[in-house]
Amino acid sequence: MTSDDQFFFDYLASIPHDVRRYSLQVADSIDRQFDWAAATIRDTLSHQTWLPPSVRPRLRAQDMRSSPHGLADRVQDWLARHRALTAAIVAFVGTGCVLLYGNKKLNSKRRKARKAGNGARKEIVVVAGSPHEPMTRAIAADLERRGYIVYVTVSSADEEHLVQSEHRADIKALWLDLTTTSPNQSELHPSLHELRTLITQPQYPLPGMPPHTCQLSGVIIVPSPNYASGPVATIPASSWADTINTRLLSPILTAQVFLPLLTLRSNSSSLIFAYPSISSSLSAPFAGPEVTTARAISGFATSLRQELYLLENGNVDVVELRLGNIDLGPSYRNAQNQIAGTEVLAWSAQQRALYGSQYLNSIEQRPVASAGPATIRGSPARALHHAVLDALEPASRNIFGRRVHKKAVMYVGRGARSYGVIGDWVPSGLVGLMMGYRRGQAAGLGSPSSGSETSWERV
Template identity: 85%
Template sequence: MTSDDQFFFDYLASIPHDVRRYSTQVADSIDRQVDHAATTIRNTLSEQTWIPSQVRPSVRNAQNMRHPRGFTDRVQNWMTRNRAWTAAILAFVGTGCVLYYGSKKLNGKRRKARKAGNGARKEIVVIAGSPHEPMTRAIAADLERRGYIVYVTVSSADEEHIVRSENRTDIKALWLDLTAGTSTPSELHPSLHELRSLITQPQSPLPGMPPHTCQLSGVVIVPSPNFAAGPVATIPPSSWADTVNTRLLSPILTAQVFLPLLTLRNNSSTIIFAYPSISSSLSAPFAGPEVATTRAISGFATSLRQELRLLEHGNVDVVELRLGNIDLGPSYRNAQNQITGTEVLAWSAQQRALYGPQYLSSIEQRPVASAGPSTVRGSPARNLHHALMDALEPASRDWIGRRTRKKSIMYVGRGARSYSVIGAWMPSGLVGLMMGYRSGHSAPMGSPSSGSETSWERV
């Protein structure tokens, strides 16, 4: 087939398209002319008085067909003609409303303690933690600023002096000796009779003011976040016993001691366990005491939560605050008294050869504040304070008046939630590879050479 034949066939193929286009233009022109003629006839007939009013066309209806009746019609016509601009404006306005009202809903909450009718403070919070810990002091100071009466448990004159040195009227020391228990666990502990009188008997802050009754809103249990680190073979039994007694047994006994007070009245109250969670989420090596303690506390809190839900009123909630890296501010930072890694000098030569390189490598890759708070970027302290307030405030009601349950687990601090997801869903080998853990580089189990011993002494 020649090029002339191809041109001829292309020309024949274009004829139907041209015919359709010309016919469409002719039909549109005829429609416009018919519409114009119909409008002219309608207007002419509407002006004739000899035509009965029942069949005579209305001038107003004809005008309404040509022009919008008001602002709404003009807006609708503009939106129809400019659909792209309409979609953009709606998206911009909708996104702005969602961001504004969403931030106001989440961050605009008034996190304050409720006051009595006479204006005095009535909500009591007990912080069961050592006053030597920065987190204990930071929590106590923030709760006092928000209108709570704060009691901090102490067990020595030095701890009581630290509490009194805060110079806050509503931050008080509460002597609590867990070893001096009662004959039966159901009886009230001797140290808690003062609190019992506050929540059962009317109190008058000043003469002439109407009395009010206080309420115990919650108990915040804050075990020390400092744990012994290192291989299990290098941790002495005395360190294990101290960890179990002060960081596991003490929180459990504290919760047991305060249960009679928390269930004495029907007001809403909360038991809060605040503990570090990064190492336990990852099952990190060389963190056996921390992993064992925090997982035991979590298991105890879960069992206690299920137990308290079986009560008739069920007004006592148990909330776990799983903490990540939190920056409490320069006023609550402890000085670094010991260079990290020097504890290997107390190990035997065989333990250094077996665990030394892996342990030092884990310190460098550790996702927690092992090198001091100044080198780890943690979340602001207000995240911790807001989470505590959300856990302490009374549970809300649904649309039919039933009491809704609070969140059982709350993640606070940088890395708390992300490491929890990583440890739960990723294989342990992949987690170890991500964290930089290495295996198979230790020396033989025989006695190490003098050169290696000298190098460890340099550390």
């Protein structure tokens, strides 16, 4: 018998086994289908109310246990039937949480100054504002705690003594007389030669230690937030001149003086303007000096920002900090010198009759803390300090290696952003209605009655 014959007989012998296996599989499949159909019919008939109870089939205990009724049972049954999909979902969600948490930890800002290789402080920040202002002292103290070398501009011996009374080695007074100019406009201001030496020449903190070079990280311009208030007709010309000189012209000249130092080196630096913004956003009545100054500073900052963008290096960012209500803490609160509204007594009788009731009503409805820090709850000082540090952070770079400019406008404090949106989008008439401003009955141009004058004297 050849090998071909043997293969043929082996194949014939395997046919009965295959037929038996296939027939068993078909029978099992038919049994399962019949069982499923019977169970379906039994379940359907068991819920039919028109059948007599004696004829109605009863559910088996196994079927009753296998049908989950609660949400937890259905979820557990679904998870048991889709184990692969459940494992994939758990892995995806877990990996996403780990990556999100890790990215948050890696990108969290330390908000501290960088130090030189020898451990000494190297970042310099100039705070251009009066040391008598609580905000100037609060910003300087926080920056010094975070590792910066802080210079506070002074223009008198009293201000210099106030800076020295802080008793901190890295908070120093910087004499800056804006009335003194160099013979050549292109030359550096005489008061800034010390800063230029620090950022251009190596500094030796201690004998034997390697030298380091400091850098000017930013200039923070903080004009006084206190403005004269009242109708334009009652504000004297001297008050307008003082407001323009100290809160508008002085910040502009300060920025002009420091620009040569800020552009001297290629390191990233910031020019920061911090000013109140609520009244200017709403164009509030009886706040003419504040609205005028804030709008002018904002316009100047925008123009200067576009001008510095055109430079080849483009390493200076102009940032506006539009401030709302900020509580600097009890140690920085000024004592209230006078009660709000008493300035009405200095007006003439005609001015009191025309503007008195509306002005007093505006003081009650004013959204700023003009009546004292205890009446308006402001954001904590931490919000201001974090915003200043974010503005001083070195500029980042995108995936193409190009420098990304910092945020041009930052809103700090309670009410700054919300009132800014209201002032931009809500009609002025509706804003006045929301703030409670009402048009009153103005008195005639003649002399007011004696009764009204007596009532004003009671204020």
